Amino acid sequence: MKKIGITLLTAFIGGAVAIGGYKLIENQNAENMTLEERQNVYFTKNPQNISSAGDVDFVQAAAAVTPAVVHIKTTYDGSSSSRSMEDPFGGMFEEFFGTPRGGGRQRMPQSASGSGVIVTPDGYIVTNNHVVDKASKIEIILPDNRSYTAKVIGTDSNTDLALVKVEAKNLPVIKLGNSDNVRVGEWVLAVGYPLSLQTTVTAGIVSAKGRSIGILNENNQRNYPNREQQTSPVASSAIESFIQTDAAINPGNSGGALVNTEGELIGINTAIASQRGGYEGYGFAIPINLAKKIMDDFIKFGSVKRGFIGVTFRELDASVAKELGVNQISGLYVNEIMEGGGAEAAGLKKGDIITKVDGNKILSSSDLQEKVGRLRPGDKVQLSYLRDGSERSTSVTLKGESSVNIASNSNAANKIIAALGGNFASLTPAQKQKYRVNNGVVVTGVRQGGLLHENQITRGTIITHINGKAVNSLDDIQAAVLASNSNIMRIDGISTDGVRFWGTFEIAR
Template sequence: MTKTEFKKTTFYVSSALLAVLVIIAVNFGWINTIIAKELPQIGAKNPPVQMDNTARALNNALVAASEAVTPTVVSIQVISEASGFQSFQGYDLEDFFRGWPFGGGNRDESDKFNRDRNTEKPKREGAGSGVIITTNGYIVTNNHVVEGAIENGITVRTADKKEYPATLVGTDPLTDLAVIKIEGENFPAAHLGNMDEVKPGEMVIAVGSPLRLQHTITQGIVSALGRGANDLGGVKNSYAIENYIQTDAAINPGNSGGGLFNLNGSLIGINTAIATQTGGFMGYGFAVPIDIVKATVKDLISSGKVRYGYIGAEIRDINSTEAKHFGLKTVEGVLVNNVQKNSAAEKADIQSEDIITAVNGKKTGTVAELKGTLSTYRAGDEVEITIWRNKKQLTKKVKLQPSKEDEEEDMAADNKKDGDEYVDEKSNSLVEFEKLGFTIEPLQQKDKDNLDIENGVYVKNVKRYSPAYDAGIRPQSIIVKADRKDIKTTGQLKKIINSKKSGETILLNLKIGKFNTISVLEIP
């Protein structure tokens, strides 16, 4: 072998040995060890705390409940007409009534001036949440989430990010609940819990889409039960049913209509309101209890409306001094201030100064609790009411009656003549024009004296973005004339409006405070 050939052979052999050594080093991790020694440890090797079995079980329970209920919660997008009241000067008068605490209510203030009413009305988009309650697509949400939605203006997005058009099935402003429906089958439906098992202090999770952050989960406890309108800063409507679950689980705008669940994954409430001075979460949220939800959605699905039963009494909470005077051991009960004539209460011999303490054995320590319990019954139902009178406990059987409005609807349905609704123009009670979106009631003599007018009817409510709203009719205004005829009763105005066909118009003379204005309303 020549010297040159020896060098080549040595080179090849050395290269082969080096390659073998590299392969062996990699397989045995020697290179990684060498490299690792040159880099610092990133982060600690072990967590600083090891959860004990109790903490791990609680954590697992929260995770399991969250995973189980999230598919039943949906986000809701709502498009409605963003219109305002234009006076004859062409400027928008300030909308002096607002909706519920939150949920799809970010009105575009830039639309408030110089809007041409003859052009297409601008739209506004709102957002909220809902909970699937049947496998074929019925969803419960808040009335204030879907209120004023235009036709085909409700879209539902499920947890799997699929979108569905939704139809409005029915609404109930008194509980602020509504039902919508999407088409399909085999949707994941929530399990509806039992309010008798809900206790203050138990852990809950709130699921919804706050601030458009879809399927957000927050955790807290049931802070209190039986919270009423006074706890939220005042009564919106004397008939409103406000018997809330209070929770410290974070609830923000967009959570409206979402679910409040216990750790079994059962729905125990529909998130509805927050106590706030900022518009956002400040520590306390409120949900409609599941027993009220169950009763309400059944009626909405079957008929689109809820027909509540009433006892016909003016009531209020008692205080400690009154409890002492009446001989009660605890400051619990609802004091009857007055009993309405021919009411269910009068027929059952419930009297002024009686204290209602229970309905069908269920304690009613506050007005909120009493109204919440009665809201699960319907007109015609018979309930046993426990009262405290002359330092003795008595029970009275009360057959609940429908509201005057429902009674009038029933009478109107019975008095149909040749397909036209019979209206007694001498009648002077509350009338709701559902399609037009406003409600009227008799004008009190004191209002006539204050406004220096001889006749008219009082506008009690106006639905936002309804035909009446668009025509400039507002709550607390007075309709003095219709088609140049003096209006003296609500029945008279109802007869004039009912005589109109779709597309026809009616001229209304209104008095708003000290100002007179004219409005033309088109019949839809």
């Protein structure tokens, strides 16, 4: 009897310690925890009983995830003639998202809709950048018809991800999975709001991983027509390493959930390959492991902090290998080493062929891009490469954009900044709140004859992005100029009358 009493007392104390530990974690400042850490606390307290990955009965998984997939409705301000209403993606989304095609410059719709996924009980919601980009109002509607107005925490066109937040508590949450463990052939569910329908669940299998379809680079090329196609994480920051699925995805699914049969979020549905704008058998989702890092950056910094290896490269295949006179038909051929970059410091040279990243074989550029895209400046990545027929290995410390300077472009960048003909100051917190932005500089002066003056960008104008990159200071402007090899500069901002705009003009280098 005494032994039973001791056993019960021990169990009681152990349970109390565990509960106390979780309460201590819960009471810590949640903003100092990563999304994955916060989810670990949440799902430890709220365990779910989901069917195994081998079970083709999707009922439990669907029931677990659908409460946390939301309908996003957006509205847009501006007159029909303002540049703020022009579609910055041209006609490309007719093919991938079913948006009607028009001539040259299009007007953005007065309203649109998509999907999103709740990732924390206090209201953080992940979706696609193209779902909320330039929206004046973002309405979040839950499956139980609760409605909230969301604010943008961060957006990133290079991954087509966005994070928004609503002021709420105890919201249903989807558990974040591990997209590295996803296997070709496994069953998956796509959950969202296609074609303005209510919550819809479709099933399919993973058809491929690490798929690049050129949609983000095509977007950059449409916006910056003289930019070279992606060969470098310096010249273009677009990251495409999609999970391909044959689960039915249609317009409106964008930003919705791709989940495994355990009810875990493994991807954010983003694009479809279609000739008619509807489902034709191929859907693409952003891997959740990449999205985790982007979301954490949004919460901690308000923008994405990217690390760069500091090389330009060319993806090898049989024909490229023959053209270059090399025997290797897979991997990345190094075209150029960036001055001041991590690759230079690690001893990489032009003509090296990068074959592995952190021990994993590189079959395409997306294999390297996604891995690096999940890291920040100062992080290290292990690269294996071929030189003179022998394999070598080196550790590369990633550098930030401002650290990767191409000497030949440095003077040109300074000349371009001078040619802008303006003075700039960082936005104050009050200005950010007023204009509902997370970043930007205000034009404090305009010199006659400069590019700003010639393009009627006046004193008091807010500039939020240059060449697709968020700017908060003169250093950010310089970094944005340095990161582009194009002769076309794009400026996104807000005019003095509060109208969002974007404009492009040619520059001399």
